[in-house]
Amino acid sequence: MIQKEYQIIAKNYDLAGRASSDIKRTLVALDFPKSLIKRVCAASYEAEINTVIHSFGGYATFFLDDEKIVLEFYDDGPGIHDLDLAMTEGYSTATELDHKNGFGAGMGLPNIKRSSDHLEIHSSIDGTHLIIIFFLES
Amino acid sequence: MKLSELVSLYDCKVYTKDLFQDLEFKYAFCADLMSDALMILNSVQDDTILKETILITGLTTNQSIRTAEMLDVRVVLLVRGKIPSLKVVDLAIESNIILLSTEHTMFNISGLLYEDGIRGITYNHL
Numbered sequence: 001m002i003q004k005e006y007q008i009i010a011k012n013y014d015l016a017g018r019a020s021s022d023i024k025r026t027l028v029a030l031d032f033p034k035s036l037i038k039r040v041c042a043a044s045y046e047a048e049i050n051t052v053i054h055s056f057g058g059y060a061t062f063f064l065d066d067e068k069i070v071l072e073f074y075d076d077g078p079g080i081h082d083l084d085l086a087m088t089e090g091y092s093t094a095t096e097l098d099h100k101n102g103f104g105a106g107m108g109l110p111n112i113k114r115s116s117d118h119l120e121i122h123s124s125i126d127g128t129h130l131i132i133i134f135f136l137e138s
Numbered sequence: 139m140k141l142s143e144l145v146s147l148y149d150c151k152v153y154t155k156d157l158f159q160d161l162e163f164k165y166a167f168c169a170d171l172m173s174d175a176l177m178i179l180n181s182v183q184d185d186t187i188l189k190e191t192i193l194i195t196g197l198t199t200n201q202s203i204r205t206a207e208m209l210d211v212r213v214v215l216l217v218r219g220k221i222p223s224l225k226v227v228d229l230a231i232e233s234n235i236i237l238l239s240t241e242h243t244m245f246n247i248s249g250l251l252y253e254d255g256i257r258g259i260t261y262n263h264l
Binding site: 013014016017020021024034035038039041042045046049099101102103104105106107108111115 | 170171172173174176177180185195197199200201202204205207208209210225233
């Protein structure tokens, strides 16, 4: 079993992706199948970037056991105003600054959903909590 | 096409000289929005294709390197002679990404590479 935790700083584009990069290196070192690593990294990176561009900051946790990989992202708000819209491909509330940094195509949550086996989103004005699960084949 | 041919034909600057390997590549993908790159390139089922893909972008931030790293793409080509900052070059070195730049615009370098036989990546609807 492996557990890790990463701080995510709002609007810090230099550090954005650091957690996902570490998660990728962890999975590569453990020799997981490439297709699984790719899916985990895509979801993790999108969720991390979402936290950087949309939230007041937060943190991520990585959990691995024999059955599954669980990524969780917690932030301090302001929450997802309209979840259905946020799940729509191409819809984005990203700013010009986010676009200049290469993000805000409106593909974040749809990409996470597509890449993962299970996605749970809890959101209010106090913050958003994402639970992303990948089941390991025995 | 070999990377060395790309460098000499299109007068590319190599920012990560120590990492440079004369890799063979057959595919390229252009994006300034990294979410697009993540979505399209992640839909590729055959991993060997991404190993032979270069990412062409005008985005000179850490995120172009991070995106390439996440996708297992080994080469990032910056267009329009853009100069990456030292921190971006350092991240490329740390992430084992070969970072190049060319004076050509994104459209022109894409057209030139297409003429050379390099092909694009198609979105694979899952």
